[in-house]
Amino acid sequence: MTFEHRTVLLNEAVEALRIQPDGHYVDGTFGRGGHSRAILARLSPAGRLTVFDKDPQAVAVAQALAAQDARVTVRHEGFAALAALPPASLDGILLDLGVSSPQLDDAARGFSFRHDGPLDMRMDPTRGVSAAEWLAKASVAEMTEVIRDYGEERFAASIAKAIDRRRQTRGPVRTTAELAEIVAGAVKTREPGQDPATRTFQAIRIHVNAELEELQQALDASLSVLRPGGRLVVISFHSLEDRRVKRFLQAHARPTLDRRLPMLEPPPPRWAEVARVRPSAAEVASNPRARSAVMRCATRTAAPAVAERGERGCG
Template identity: 75%
Template sequence: MQASYTHCTVLLNEAVEALHIQPDGHYIDATFGRGGHARLILSRLSPLGRLTVFDKDPQAIEVAQALASADARVAVRHEGFKALAELPAASADGILMDLGVSSPQLDDPTRGFSFRHDGPLDMRMDPTRGMSVAEWLADANIAQMAEVIREYGEERFAPQIAKAIDRRRQERGPVRTTAELAEIVAGAVKTREPGKDPATRTFQALRIFINAELEELQQALSASLRVLRPGGWLVVISFHSLEDRITKQFMAQHAKAAYDRRAPFAAPRPTLLEQVRRVMPSEAEVAANPRARSAVMRVACRTSAPVEGRP
């Protein structure tokens, strides 16, 4: 029997309000998770409205399929949100992306996402596909490990951690569990911010890398410009600086006219996004759900005609 893990949806009301729900519209929850945002969106839709949900996680898909079996307005896709590019142009009135890892994934030791619970070192959003972190660490060289931990975890001790992992492999064999990796990192990281576990940045880096999260975010953001109808809303919730930086730069880039320097007298490319703004969790939400403290929500409205081209 599958264990039950609770999930408290971050910025629930703020995100759905930012979508400016039209009752007969089509909305996309690009990261279904356990369906907190999706259920609130459905409560705002008429019988003619539609909701398409995406997720890589098989456990999340089970929840989504149960919802779809009870509500014909819901369509489920067991895919990452880069598959937004497969949807028809100008077919959505709003897109929501709630990035990162969910509480059930963190709290389930068998998924290997957290250094707080010992379990297999996996970290795949979809454990039926691709390579686990343990498999990657078994073969990666010191330079590769250091680059991933530095670039995706913003970890200044990345070379020391990579060397410590390599020493462990030579002395005792591959790193196979979350507790083993956390112990190695703790021995290599000599100082850390008060209240922050030494393994935090390394676990973040390996999770982002093994799931190609930043690359997928970039692809999904680009696809959103084509899929959103004029006047449709894009809402993105990030939980660390790398995701938020990509989202912020993407929105800023498309919220201003672009000039072709090779053709200085040509008309500028029109702005594709407007009304860009940032929303943070309230003090009350952070007090009730500490995992909300790092959340940043960015919102933008699609302008002009949809981007042409094939999916």
């Protein structure tokens, strides 16, 4: 089956990279290649694009593109592997976080409570532990912690206990419909227009794929692999991701004095031009999945300087 994917903040993200025709860029989440193709359109024959993705379906699309375009290098792994690239070798990094529309819409992937299917949720179904496998073995305390911390779900304990009761009486939870039904029975109230299972599905997906840990690894790696003047652009779709990106950029844009060593100068800023962008009203109207997107971007500094910050555009 073919599933449609509409790239969020396509033009804004590519503009934010400030592409140099002969530069080397990374698309850390290839998906269906919307951002990658827009980047390639601005590169010269000497330019290069390295793409990462854990999803075998996305990798197949990327490999087909690479077979037609020698500028493209494909890596079947998560963007935490940025750390393996040579220091100061990149002119820009784009990370489009979260789950793609084809993943959400394909019931066989188990990402969505809207489509009944096996409870998998892995970005790469060939590796790691599925959501069903984790739920079959996790303790009530572990499930509570994950659902509370990664889903910001106030009924986390009730949901975890309900899953445990189900395991003891009817066996493990195996499908998305089963999990959604359990959550609906455990959640007392919910915001208007939001399915009771939304936060729990998000939390389990983040945990199964170690999404926040991988994001932190990639952010840390960006400091070493970007050249001076290189651009970091990150699109996030929920507050946990965006908060981590925001704090990372702020911490390195305005380093603070270590109170334990007051005689030392604070380290120089490592990011400048830190900015934030939201999708336009027109984009949200045409693509509702863009409504929660936040794009943050920054420039890797070359030398000590006063970092600029603001809420203007990234371009």
